[in-house]
Amino acid sequence: MKPSGQGARPSLDARLQSLFGRLDTSADFEASLLARVKVESDAALDRERIERARMEEWRRYGEARRELSWGNTVREFWTTYFSRWVTLEAIGVAVLAGFVLQFVWSRLPPEWTAQINQYAPEMLGLVGILMAAAPLAVVGFNRYKNTGGLSFDNPPV
């Protein structure tokens, strides 16, 4: 609704209209606002780019950490170990060795077998430890050599 009135009002309305009707922003308002928006927009894009780069770096760090973790190294070693050694030929050799052992065992003098039986748990334990520790020692050495002794326990700052 436009201002309207009677008597003295039109004059007052007209004066008020004239007084406030010319109120406006300065001529460069839009230009300076759009310039500010552009600056903010560029800054936001920069922030976004930096954040994306940071996330990517963090992802690669996590990946490297997983690749070089003990669990992964040991798992990889055993996978390689089994795929390399547990072959049909190896199984055949093991079965054959079993038969040979059985044959030799049955022909050993009873006092020898009694003595061997007495120390069997210790001997088997020692063989087991050697079989497990030797590959682990090799894995540990290789890992240290590859990473130059770097620690991966602390995340990057």
Add this chain to the structure above:
Amino acid sequence: MLTDGEVIDLVRAGRRDEALAAILPAYRRKVFGLAYSFLRSREAAEDVAQEVFIKVWRALGEFDGRASLSTWVYTITRNSSLSALRARRSDRSLSSPDALEEFEVIDESASAETAASDAALMRLVNGLPDKQRQVVTLFYMQEQSHEEVSAMLGIPVGTVKTLLHRARSRLSAAAAGAADAAEADA
């Protein structure tokens, strides 16, 4: 002017800057006027208007059209104006009090008589209670409708009409009183 839906579509298409550029002509003067009605300072109102549009630009991504764009923009403007007003009052309490820039809407190129008359009218308007002054400022700024002033100030249309009526009565009475006093002096 774009509809609210078209503004949302632009924002969803990642064209926030274009959306702002599109709504700016429609809201520039309204936002400035609303801020001016609170702050009574052209410079401060312009600063607030800039802040409002920056806030709108930043938050456009969150605008979902549940409320109308105008309601949203006016709410931001009112809140920003009140914050600026509070900041200015606390600044003033720390420094020497200065008068409000009440004559800054007066046309400097006008004749001395017109300028004096405008200044007198501006003094009368500034003497009105805050709400009446705001309604008068916004209503006459752009020959706005009662409905538009109501939306800008977030008050019912009936209240706008009442405030405007009271303000006009006061201003008429004050202007008549001033004219009588001038005649008596002469």
